[in-house]
Amino acid sequence: MRKLCAGLFVICYFVLNAVVHGATIEIEGRALDCPKDSAGVFVCQKDAEKILVVDTGYGFSAVTKSGSKYPIVKLVDKVSDGTRVLFEASDYLRSKAPDSKAKRISDTKAVISSLKGVKHPLALELVADAKEYLKNNKGGEKELNLTIGNEKEAYQCRMGETRKLSQAETKLDELYGNVKCEYYSCQKPGSDEKVLAFLPTDNSFQGPSVLKMKEGQAQLVVGDFKATGKDGVTYLEEQKSTGDEELYDPRLLKADIDPSLMVPSKYEASKSSFNYLTNLNENNFTADAEGLCSSNDIKDLFSLQKKIGKEMRDHLSEAELVEYLKMVDGSISSYYVDKKKGQSLGCLYQGKIVDNSVIQNFDHLKDISIPKPVTKYLTEEEVQKLFTDAKNMKDIPFGYKYDGCYARAHIMSRRFEQMGIAAQKVWIKGDLKVPGTDIEWNYHVAPVVEVKKKDGTIEKYVIDPSLTEKAVTVDQWVAKMDRGYKGPIMKTTYPFPLNGGSFDRTVVAISSSEPFAPMDMPITEEQKMGHATQVLKEFSEVLASRGK
Template sequence: MKFKLITILYLLSCPAFSASESDQATNLFNQSQTPKELEKYQTSADSLYIAPPPTLDVETVPLISVVIEKKSYDCHLDSLSKIYICPNGKSPLLLKYNSYGGFTALKNDKNQQAELVNVTSAKAGEITLFDNSAYQIDFGSFNKPNDLSTDVTKQLFAIDGFLEIMKNPLVKSVPRKIGSKEYETIVKSYLDKKASLEKIRKTIFRENNFQVKLENGKTINCKRGTRRDLTKEEDEWQKSNDQELQCSAFTCEKMHIDGKDYDASLLYESIPGAFAYPSVHITDANGLGPKVNVRSIRSPNSKKPLVDYSHLLDNPMPSYGMPYPGMQSIPAPFPESLSNKNYSRYKDPNFDASLQYSKNMCGKNNLAVQKIEKDKENVLNEIANTELVQFITVLSDGSLIGHYVDLNEAVKKGCMYSDVYLNPGAAEHLAAVKKNLYPDKHVDTTISLERATELFNKARTMKDIAWDYKQDGCYARAHLMARRFEAEGVRVDKVWIKGDLFVPETNISWNFHVAPIVYVKDKNGVPQKMVIDPSLFDKPVTVEEWDHKMTKRTVKGSVVTAFPFPENAALVERAALAFSSSDPYLPGNSINMSEEDKMKMADETMKNYRGDNKPTPGK
């Protein structure tokens, strides 16, 4: 009864809808100067950030004092290596300049583990070379992993990075700098440490049997699968890079959960610092089982876990960086029945890359890989076929956004209009919302296909539109074309697609795309939507052709939705195809945004994307 009452109250908060309104769908220090010239570059003491003088070669300064992690050090320049040595008992520091205009130190922490740290400030006598104290952040309050993978990765990165001895097939190795006897003695201590770390990496992380502790405290033993035979090229790569290619799929002991037996498999790239999170997959005869999280993985020959995620499981980080203010008002996207699946894991690109690597390296007959693949397939299919509804929200700043949500949550937090749900803010701005839900309901003005082709050719010759930069800017191109077509008396709307998209035979990936549409009568006299999109075609095309041009990495493919399209469409295995009037400039823009602002943004975007200096894609 309480549930029904809440529903009624929300319905009452919405305006009355007519039934007829429902619708279908530097390095900067290269020039040598003497320390005497420092004074004329001295920055005032109250400055937040003081950088070294831009024409000074700091390597000519023989003595400096620095502050690192609130501790002061007096350092002298090694004239051969051009590296500063900072005495510190039995554990001296090495110091050099970094590409950011600051200083980086190689030191041992309290556990005698190598680490790279940034210098807070540096002085030559009373002259400030560098001061970044105002920007120092204390990360001590954050929970940090306490495992062998972190130790090995951190130390190898620190030693290799500082001494510039990293082995990378894509980057030409730079020999480390040779210095004085004092310097070489310090470097040898770090190289000895590096050799010990490499031994750990080559032995412990290559073992075949691991013990996995799950979030619930249960432990299971897992055995690595057999690696397939390597090609000559792969074997040569192993030798030249001092690495070993392995099968990263493990078969584990069976698990008994809630009265039922499950097969268990582990996907774990046992490489220190691997990007892919190790995952256990519980499957039944149908290839589907409950979700379990890995707490830690241990080797029989290591006192420390290889990886340990207890700090994440026991102290989850708060969620930051919400794309819109007030995101908490948007209903939960998934029904409760899907909350115990491995869905988020299966949508992680690192997981997918790890699975594909295992599939290749373990061979076709590895049962663990087969079961994990089946589990992923079933979970994604279940998500794709789950009934979700579209929920449209207008936030207090006028931002208009859409999401797929669980029906029960939509009913609790909004009211229904046509076949979508609106939050109270959207309901209050119904006039601004509904004209973009299904804008092509009444089409009185049509053109011929010849006229549509004429418009297409005219658009393609618009010199102020950056047609050569396809990675981004579709929203600006679409808006400029739309307004110019309308100036000629043509009815124009827009078609949008949201999802995990890419264009075949290119390296272009999009998360959404938009183009203008015009209306052409077909042979039966029925207005047909034709898309004007020179970024993809050489003529006007139907919406179906336009849609099919973009490949979707989703199970369900394209689904027609209202505008604004659901922002989480790809996360629920769909690509949302939506239509709007010509007014919206970008999804999520405020309904109060002026046409003057839209045209200004479009012109600026095209100006940025023309010429040789292409910006980083943002779409």
């Protein structure tokens, strides 16, 4: 669905130093012995094929040309010097896209990009050949015939007009040929379905896609479609997906849990469309791409896409969720998942679904989530005095509010405990702003103590001189911050879900004094105190340099 330029993203990468004079280079299953040229590139020869391998800084790219064919970039599988592996590509980059005009144009653009700045004679020759091919095969067909699903659905598509480019954009387009509107407005004769197709001539993280929209519903097609020009030549072809509908995820990263668990059951039948239309990264890309298009038909389709996406996002704050706890890399991680889907994932504990891996680490869960017993409650007067004492701790830079809350909270908590006061922590995760300032946080934390009020009730009070002028209740502390997420505030215990923002929700959690960061971290108390002390020292020096 989304393609990466060959050789630019790697799992293992080691820089070849000057003492390496040659290497065995595997390219798409072929092993070649390639000497290293004085220009620092590897020149390989295979019959009549010219092969140049360059270090891109991210990995290795092999630019090849056979006979009169246009030059292309091929994936370098492995580079070794006979005794050690110097580079090895990730397995998931090995898939190939079907041949098409768009692919050939993309291949030649990749040649120019990969060999930029390389002065080797063969590099200059290959770049010249690539530019000549692009000159004779300009990308971006104005009109296309689009078929989906073995030609069962046929559409006529017209490319959107590109707005007037700036001088800098024009230079980029001349070099790479990709600064243009590459969205198409498509219609099926006799249908009121609205179709917006993204059919780029570049391999990009946002690969080709077709979005079909009708009556407030949307269906995303990321495979099993083909676009041909009026001359019948295949312009672009996306191979049919195998198995279940592929869940749209632009991150290209292995998820810690099945991403479909976070899709509300209401959208299960169209989960890929849901993720596509509610994903913030995709929205940002769409906004940039939309800015290149000037034709009204494309803008109208973008407006409809945004409307449907907004309706879906509005439903996120209403979705029924449950917390799901799972061990990941030796730590307990928490996620919001669809409540219905979460029921079969583990056991129910304090309203949360707990995976068996967490049950095996149950003592650790209790240690970080359950505050230590309170043997003595503070009075309302005593908690205000404690706030004043904390505010007067000269080595804690409360005036540096942009960062360091985790360090302030940990140092204060330990000092309170040395005073015989049981300390806890309160965490808030969300899109947070401090009114009247330019300060923005994605999370904040402060120490908490328990107070016995005059009417006999017990309430948690927050000690946070960086935010308030006195000790306040947890609700008052939360209210001091503006919240960008408009959904409900979710109250829970540590470890708390870090994906609350995906559901337009702010999360507030209570923990023991042990956790040091929003994510459960396997570090010692000595490491926590050492890091906290160093951070506060550095921020104090920053304030001192500003005369504060």
